[in-house]
Amino acid sequence: MAATSPAGAPSEPSSPSGSSAPSAPGAASGAVKSCLRTLQVLELLSSADDDFSIADMSRILGIPKSSLHGLVHTMSDRGWLAADRSGLRFRLGLKNAVVAMSFLDRDLVVSLSKTALDSLAELTGETVHLGRLDGDEIVYLAKRESTHALRLYSAVGRRLPAHATALGKAALATLPEEQVLATLPERLVPLTPNTITARDRLMEDLAETRQRGYAVDNGENTEGISCLAFALRSEAAEHSAISCSVPTVRLTPQRVTSVLEALSAAAGKIDGLLAHASRRQIE
Amino acid sequence: MAATSPAGAPSEPSSPSGSSAPSAPGAASGAVKSCLRTLQVLELLSSADDDFSIADMSRILGIPKSSLHGLVHTMSDRGWLAADRSGLRFRLGLKNAVVAMSFLDRDLVVSLSKTALDSLAELTGETVHLGRLDGDEIVYLAKRESTHALRLYSAVGRRLPAHATALGKAALATLPEEQVLATLPERLVPLTPNTITARDRLMEDLAETRQRGYAVDNGENTEGISCLAFALRSEAAEHSAISCSVPTVRLTPQRVTSVLEALSAAAGKIDGLLAHASRRQIE
DNA sequence: GGGAGGCATTCATAATTGTGAACGTTGGCC
DNA sequence: GGCCAACGTTCACAATTATGAATGCCTCCC
Numbered sequence: 001m002a003a004t005s006p007a008g009a010p011s012e013p014s015s016p017s018g019s020s021a022p023s024a025p026g027a028a029s030g031a032v033k034s035c036l037r038t039l040q041v042l043e044l045l046s047s048a049d050d051d052f053s054i055a056d057m058s059r060i061l062g063i064p065k066s067s068l069h070g071l072v073h074t075m076s077d078r079g080w081l082a083a084d085r086s087g088l089r090f091r092l093g094l095k096n097a098v099v100a101m102s103f104l105d106r107d108l109v110v111s112l113s114k115t116a117l118d119s120l121a122e123l124t125g126e127t128v129h130l131g132r133l134d135g136d137e138i139v140y141l142a143k144r145e146s147t148h149a150l151r152l153y154s155a156v157g158r159r160l161p162a163h164a165t166a167l168g169k170a171a172l173a174t175l176p177e178e179q180v181l182a183t184l185p186e187r188l189v190p191l192t193p194n195t196i197t198a199r200d201r202l203m204e205d206l207a208e209t210r211q212r213g214y215a216v217d218n219g220e221n222t223e224g225i226s227c228l229a230f231a232l233r234s235e236a237a238e239h240s241a242i243s244c245s246v247p248t249v250r251l252t253p254q255r256v257t258s259v260l261e262a263l264s265a266a267a268g269k270i271d272g273l274l275a276h277a278s279r280r281q282i283e
Numbered sequence: 284m285a286a287t288s289p290a291g292a293p294s295e296p297s298s299p300s301g302s303s304a305p306s307a308p309g310a311a312s313g314a315v316k317s318c319l320r321t322l323q324v325l326e327l328l329s330s331a332d333d334d335f336s337i338a339d340m341s342r343i344l345g346i347p348k349s350s351l352h353g354l355v356h357t358m359s360d361r362g363w364l365a366a367d368r369s370g371l372r373f374r375l376g377l378k379n380a381v382v383a384m385s386f387l388d389r390d391l392v393v394s395l396s397k398t399a400l401d402s403l404a405e406l407t408g409e410t411v412h413l414g415r416l417d418g419d420e421i422v423y424l425a426k427r428e429s430t431h432a433l434r435l436y437s438a439v440g441r442r443l444p445a446h447a448t449a450l451g452k453a454a455l456a457t458l459p460e461e462q463v464l465a466t467l468p469e470r471l472v473p474l475t476p477n478t479i480t481a482r483d484r485l486m487e488d489l490a491e492t493r494q495r496g497y498a499v500d501n502g503e504n505t506e507g508i509s510c511l512a513f514a515l516r517s518e519a520a521e522h523s524a525i526s527c528s529v530p531t532v533r534l535t536p537q538r539v540t541s542v543l544e545a546l547s548a549a550a551g552k553i554d555g556l557l558a559h560a561s562r563r564q565i566e
Numbered sequence: 567g568g569g570a571g572g573c574a575t576t577c578a579t580a581a582t583t584g585t586g587a588a589c590g591t592t593g594g595c596c
Numbered sequence: 597g598g599c600c601a602a603c604g605t606t607c608a609c610a611a612t613t614a615t616g617a618a619t620g621c622c623t624c625c626c
Contacts, residue, residue, distance in 0.1 A: 031357045033582070034317045034613070039361050043378070046385035055573060067614050069575065074314045078322050079417065088574075092386040094417045095326070097424060100383025101440025102329035103375040134362060134377045141380060157384025316612070317583070338603060350584050352605065371604075 037063055037071055042080070042092070051089035100157075109232065109240050110141050112273040117144050117242070120266040124259050126246050131167035133239040134159070136185050138168040141240070163188045163202055164195045166217035166229035170241040173209040174231045180206065194219045214260060215241075219248060226251050228259055230267040236278035242267055320346055320354055325363070325375070334372035387439070392515065392523050393424050395556040400427050400525070403549040407542050409529050414450035416522035417442070419468050421451040424523070446471045446485055447478045449500035449512035453524040456492040457514045463489065477502045497543060498524075502531060509534050511542055513550040519561035525550055 040061050045052060054072055058065040072090060075081040082093040104110050113130050121128045121144035130142040137159045162168025163184065172180050180203070188197045196202045209215045217227040229243035244259050323344050328335060337355055341348045355373060358364040365376040387393050396413050404411045404427035413425040420442045445451025446467065455463050463486070471480040479485045492498045500510040512526035527542050 031360065032317055032353045034315055035321045035354050035357045036361065038318045038321045039358065039363055039378070042382050046382040049389060053573070064615055065574075066576080066616070070315045070613080071318050074318045075322065077314065078319065080322055091389065092382065094386075094415065094422050095322075096383045096386040097422055098383075098440045098442065099325055099329045099375060099379045100387065103379040103383065106332065106374065132377065139377050139380060157381045157388070159381060336603070347585060348604075349586070349606085353583080
């Protein structure tokens with residue numbers, strides 16, 4: 001779970017000369033302030049497990065209470081925020097559920113991957129994911145649970161740093177090197193002792209990934225879990241990838257081979273569907 | 284319960300989708316305009332199947348193009364909107380998946396219902412739903428398919444008029460009559476020939492529902508499908524209900540009995556969990 | 567019981583944003 | 597090829613919003 005503490009720490013209220021904001025545009029020039037703040041509030045509330053008071057949000061986001069007051073009430077009148085019994089603390093409201101469905105329903109990659117992911121999960125018996133690159137992070141867009149009891153933590157909508165996941169490395173490997181370097185954060189945050197934290201070491205790993213055709217994660221985001229991932233190649237895939245997560249102890253060489261085969265076939269199937277669908281959409 | 288009721292006024296301004304009114308719907312007095320418009324854009328994009336240009340949105344929402352320009356670009360810079368290849372048409376962006384899934388993850392009712400819904404689906408072998416009342420509509424928050432295919436969030440987020448669903452009628456029946464009358468729209472839109480469209484006929488149905496303890500829908504939203512629904516009673520349930528949908532032809536009297544039994548047991552189980560969890564949350 | 571701290575809310579003014587008309591571009595249609 | 601319509605974008609001014617200090621309410625703690 002995400003930290004309960006107000007560690008969400010998004011954006012930069014007043015960072016002087018923060019020259020490192022490629023993927024998280026904070027101080028965009030022509031940005032509409034109250035629009036941006038509306039989105040910031042939603043992002044904050046979605047990144048934490050507790051409800052927030054206006055004062056909480058003010059502290060965390062660096063926005064004056066009095067400014068938040070109007071925003072928060074506009075949002076809760078519309079059903080985007082919900083107040084607790086006391087009316088003083090807020091969480092995400094019902095409207096968010098609507099947006100979720102709509103986004104996933106209409107996403108070409110997600111909808112065309114459904115059957116392939118189903119059969120991939122059945123074939124391998126392991127947890128499979130579909131994820132998409134968003135800046136330097138991977139967003140999980142679909143998931144099929146392992147039939148084995150072992151539950152690993154991940155859920156649709158969650159984000160992980162791309163450099164620490166097989167999905168992320170598979171997706172990054174499809175980009176030109178300069179773009180990867182421009183995208184990656186200065187510091188590669190470690191999630192486990194195995195996480196690659198050196199940029200040049202990561203670039204080597206991506207080179208291997210390109211050669212192999214698939215990405216490998218050996219407990220780099222969760223100890224004891226290994227992942228294999230193939231990127232989707234179709235342009236319409238928008239840097240998505242599919243992966244299979246297996247407890248490392250269960251990952252024998254034969255298992256690797258069979259999982260890779262299944263993954264590769266699934267990726268090919270999805271890419272085929274995507275090519276079809278996007279071609280038809282253009283005309 | 285203090286008289287802090289934040290629902291002091293019928294603030295719910297307009298219907299979420301099909302906004303045909305050109306002039307901005309009775310916006311609350313203290314609403315922040317650009318915040319509200321940000322939300323309107325998200326709602327619009329989630330209610331349609333196509334991408335929209337700025338001019339489209341301008342026409343539909345009644346907002347000047349020039350005003351939308353800033354909003355739309357702020358939103359897409361943040362990843363809340365995504366442009367198509369040409370950069371001229373927009374759809375929901377990745378950020379929506381994150382926020383919306385977070386909502387479902389953190390919702391007490393949804394998370395505490397999980398195992399009960401699983402076993403309910405298995406026991407009955409039919410499609411089961413969890414829904415919540417939002418104004419005069421029911422929002423689907425969870426679903427289990429009759430097959431074992433775990434199609435979690437597929438229909439989640441959909442909305443249907445409360446008066447045309449078993450879920451909605453079960454939830455409405457927990458409200459005092461005056462509140463139901465104040466909530467219902469003037470015109471009860473028919474979805475099938477069986478939909479109840481007369482307000483007094485609906486009130487009778489709700490009275491029966493209260494007596495029986497469960498709501499019945501005989502093809503009132505989908506021809507050939509019958510539903511049975513129990514409301515969750517716990518205060519923390521926020522007017523949610525669970526239902527079981529069965530093809531009418533398959534619904535023999537014995538089947539009704541067994542489904543009702545299973546539903547009732549599941550509702551009781553969820554209510555128990557809710558009582559526990561919310562009691563602990565208060566302290 | 568009284569005081570301190572935290573909270574949401576309100577207010578006038580300064581800063582930002584919304585607006586409609588104008589511009590440059592694109593794509594389709596005679 | 598040239599006209600027309602539609603689109604995204606820009607601009608200066610008018611309208612709206614953001615701001616920090618002030619208010620009143622509450623709970624917690626001495």
